[in-house]
Amino acid sequence: MLRTLTLTLSVLTMMHVASVPLTNLALIAPCHATGPSPQPSPLLQAQRIVSIGSDVTEFLAALGAGDRIVAVDTTSRVPPDVVRGKPDVGYMRALSAEGVLALAPTHIIASAGAGPAEAVRALKAASIAFVEVPSEPTALGTLAKIAVIGNATGRITEAEALARSITEAYDRLDERRRGIAAPRRVLFILNASGGRTIVGGHGTSADAALALAGASNAASRLEGYKPVTDEGLIAMAPDAVIVMQGGREGAGPDEIARAAWVRSTPAGSGAEPRVTGVDGSALLSFGPRTPAVVGDLMTWLYPEPAKAGKS
Amino acid sequence: MSDTVVLAAAAGHPQHADSDRRRTGRRLVAGAAAALIVVMLASLAIGPTGISLEALPRALFSGIGDASDPASVRDRLVLFDLRLPRTLIGAFVGAALAVSGAMMQGLFRNPLADPGLVGVSSGAALAAVATIALGDSLLVHWQSLLGRYALPVSAFAGGLATTALLVAVAARRGEIAAGTLLLAGIAFAALAGAGSGLIAYASNDQELRDLTLWSMGSLTGASWEKVAALVPFAAALAIGLPAAVRALDGLLLGEAEAFHLGIDVTRAKYLIVALTALAVGSSVAVAGVIGFVGIVVPHLVRLLAGPAHAVLLPASALIGASLLLLADILARTVVAPAELPIGILMALIGAPVFLHLVLRRGSGS
Numbered sequence: 001m002l003r004t005l006t007l008t009l010s011v012l013t014m015m016h017v018a019s020v021p022l023t024n025l026a027l028i029a030p031c032h033a034t035g036p037s038p039q040p041s042p043l044l045q046a047q048r049i050v051s052i053g054s055d056v057t058e059f060l061a062a063l064g065a066g067d068r069i070v071a072v073d074t075t076s077r078v079p080p081d082v083v084r085g086k087p088d089v090g091y092m093r094a095l096s097a098e099g100v101l102a103l104a105p106t107h108i109i110a111s112a113g114a115g116p117a118e119a120v121r122a123l124k125a126a127s128i129a130f131v132e133v134p135s136e137p138t139a140l141g142t143l144a145k146i147a148v149i150g151n152a153t154g155r156i157t158e159a160e161a162l163a164r165s166i167t168e169a170y171d172r173l174d175e176r177r178r179g180i181a182a183p184r185r186v187l188f189i190l191n192a193s194g195g196r197t198i199v200g201g202h203g204t205s206a207d208a209a210l211a212l213a214g215a216s217n218a219a220s221r222l223e224g225y226k227p228v229t230d231e232g233l234i235a236m237a238p239d240a241v242i243v244m245q246g247g248r249e250g251a252g253p254d255e256i257a258r259a260a261w262v263r264s265t266p267a268g269s270g271a272e273p274r275v276t277g278v279d280g281s282a283l284l285s286f287g288p289r290t291p292a293v294v295g296d297l298m299t300w301l302y303p304e305p306a307k308a309g310k311s
Numbered sequence: 312m313s314d315t316v317v318l319a320a321a322a323g324h325p326q327h328a329d330s331d332r333r334r335t336g337r338r339l340v341a342g343a344a345a346a347l348i349v350v351m352l353a354s355l356a357i358g359p360t361g362i363s364l365e366a367l368p369r370a371l372f373s374g375i376g377d378a379s380d381p382a383s384v385r386d387r388l389v390l391f392d393l394r395l396p397r398t399l400i401g402a403f404v405g406a407a408l409a410v411s412g413a414m415m416q417g418l419f420r421n422p423l424a425d426p427g428l429v430g431v432s433s434g435a436a437l438a439a440v441a442t443i444a445l446g447d448s449l450l451v452h453w454q455s456l457l458g459r460y461a462l463p464v465s466a467f468a469g470g471l472a473t474t475a476l477l478v479a480v481a482a483r484r485g486e487i488a489a490g491t492l493l494l495a496g497i498a499f500a501a502l503a504g505a506g507s508g509l510i511a512y513a514s515n516d517q518e519l520r521d522l523t524l525w526s527m528g529s530l531t532g533a534s535w536e537k538v539a540a541l542v543p544f545a546a547a548l549a550i551g552l553p554a555a556v557r558a559l560d561g562l563l564l565g566e567a568e569a570f571h572l573g574i575d576v577t578r579a580k581y582l583i584v585a586l587t588a589l590a591v592g593s594s595v596a597v598a599g600v601i602g603f604v605g606i607v608v609p610h611l612v613r614l615l616a617g618p619a620h621a622v623l624l625p626a627s628a629l630i631g632a633s634l635l636l637l638a639d640i641l642a643r644t645v646v647a648p649a650e651l652p653i654g655i656l657m658a659l660i661g662a663p664v665f666l667h668l669v670l671r672r673g674s675g676s
Contacts, residue, residue, distance in 0.1 A: 088648070088649055090650055094529065096648060118531075226512075
């Protein structure tokens with residue numbers, strides 16, 4: 001029942017996305033430029049951007065403004081050629097106002113939730129443009145990010161092109177998801193180390209990503225990312241297990257596949273346990289790489305291409 | 312329970328402090344005050360933007376007239392809105408933690424008593440964590456009633472409750488048993504830690520990350536509002552501490568002796584407990600949990616000038632303030648443009664000193 005509801009909701013969201021005419025982006029991005037990609041304005045080329053949030057950094061790079069980034073936060077590791085050698089201003093919730101000021105930025109483009117509030121206030125007072133990027137983990141939320149970042153950097157044409165391709169990618173996912181007859185129960189493991197397995201429950205971006213991949217979250221009864229015992233994991237009875245990779249520590253998918261509890265779940269019933277690893281930052285950031293990773297996940301979950309229910 | 316574990320406070324008879332020692336004490340306080348002024352100036356002059364005190368006059372006068380030279384606006388912001396409140400709060404926190412350590416050691420006649428070790432900080436932290444995480448749900452009335460004071464007042468209440476419980480548990484027949492105190496303190500710290508853990512478990516990802524960072528201590532969020540919120544606490548401490556000096560000196564000799572010296576022991580204990588809770592609670596509320604200042608600094612002062620509280624309290628306050636500011640200068644420059652949690656730095660400095668203290672006690676006497 002709940003599963004159907006979640007699925008319906010996410011389908012509704014997708015249909016909504018599909019029905020947003022792309023010209024509406026001009027409303028979100030008021031200084032709408034027309035014609036082919038304009039010559040980069042010297043004014044905008046002189047931007048010195050501190051990028052806070054892995055999705056923000058990826059989108060800045062995707063919009064061709066990567067060379068204006070002067071510093072990034074700890075979570076920004078992609079694309080490597082853009083972030084390499086750039087100073088790290090620390091974790092986005094614990095910014096140092098003076099540390100950021102020392103980089104003499106003209107713009108701070110930060111994912112919603114950057115803080116602490118005192119540091120943000122001080123930075124705004126220093127007449128640095130502080131652009132807050134919404135961080136809603138949905139397809140629409142992704143478009144909003146592109147609009148805000150495109151607007152802040154003046155890369156409107158690029159933003160429209162990127163928004164179009166992201167919308168199409170999400171539409172394709174939507175199409176594929178409609179062909180899924182029986183959603184699989186999937187468990188998302190954020191981190192497993194030292195006998196502590198932390199899974200993504202309801203309300204997490206992992207939950208949103210699973211819904212996009214046409215899966216039902218086996219841990220949806222939990223709220224947030226929570227540690228679960230092996231027995232609890234067995235009780236969740238996942239059909240498949242996804243392990244986040246890209247962190248520095250914790251067990252990888254191979255190690256999880258060998259874990260005793262997996263054998264006692266539907267995921268471990270076959271000859272080969274249904275356990276895979278996924279690039280965590282790509283899947284959970286709802287950045288430019290998210291639709292592709294979700295697509296790969298869908299292919300892995302539902303191997304024979306679903307042809308049923310073509311509208 | 313046997314009281315053989317009692318680790319008597321540093322020897323010495325403050326009542327018979329000879330003029331020599333008194334002179335040393337005065338010199339120490341004066342030296343520490345001078346050092347603090349230097350460290351505060353350094354704290355104002357050093358930072359990742361490289362703005363130094365030379366910018367001060369320019370920054371000062373940029374406010375006059377509306378000539379908005381962006382460079383001096385920036386200098387002004389960095390010096391007056393970032394570094395100055397941070398320096399003031401750092402000095403307060405360092406002084407408050409060192410003094411509360413000195414008071415607890417005097418009250419419990421135990422040089423190992425420290426608000427961090429015996430659970431007072433954990434109690435204050437639990438109350439603060441609850442206010443942060445539940446401020447917009449369960450504790451919404453509390454939050455709206457007290458506004459910006461909600462956090463320091465909660466932390467103070469948490470610290471007060473823990474200290475009062477400690478006194479109640481550790482005091483037996485008028486004497487405070489040091490062994491019981493330490494064990495009870497560890498139990499309280501564990502309980503409060505469990506409470507904080509429960510709240511952390513129930514909070515979302517972002518709150519969790521905030522709580523974790525906050526439990527490592529930081530002065531990142533320093534602002535004039537926080538300075539203003541601290542003023543009443545600082546005033547109460549400045550008024551209350553001198554009144555505690557004689558009682559603390561008397562208690563060093565033992566409670567019965569203090570009573571015979573004409574000290575109202577019960578009242579004195581309440582005063583010391585309240586002052587400790589004020590100091591620890593307000594520090595925890597603005598800077599999170601920072602350990603070891605309360606144990607390292609008073610110990611150092613006792614080595615230099617003996618146990619008399621008329622010197623111990625002010626000298627500890629001044630040296631504690633300097634030590635914390637030095638640690639904070641490191642915290643905000645070594646990994647610039649990011650910051651290290653200052654609690655980690657203090658533990659790096661404090662833990663070896665503490666260990667040295669314990670080992671020395673073990674092999675000596």
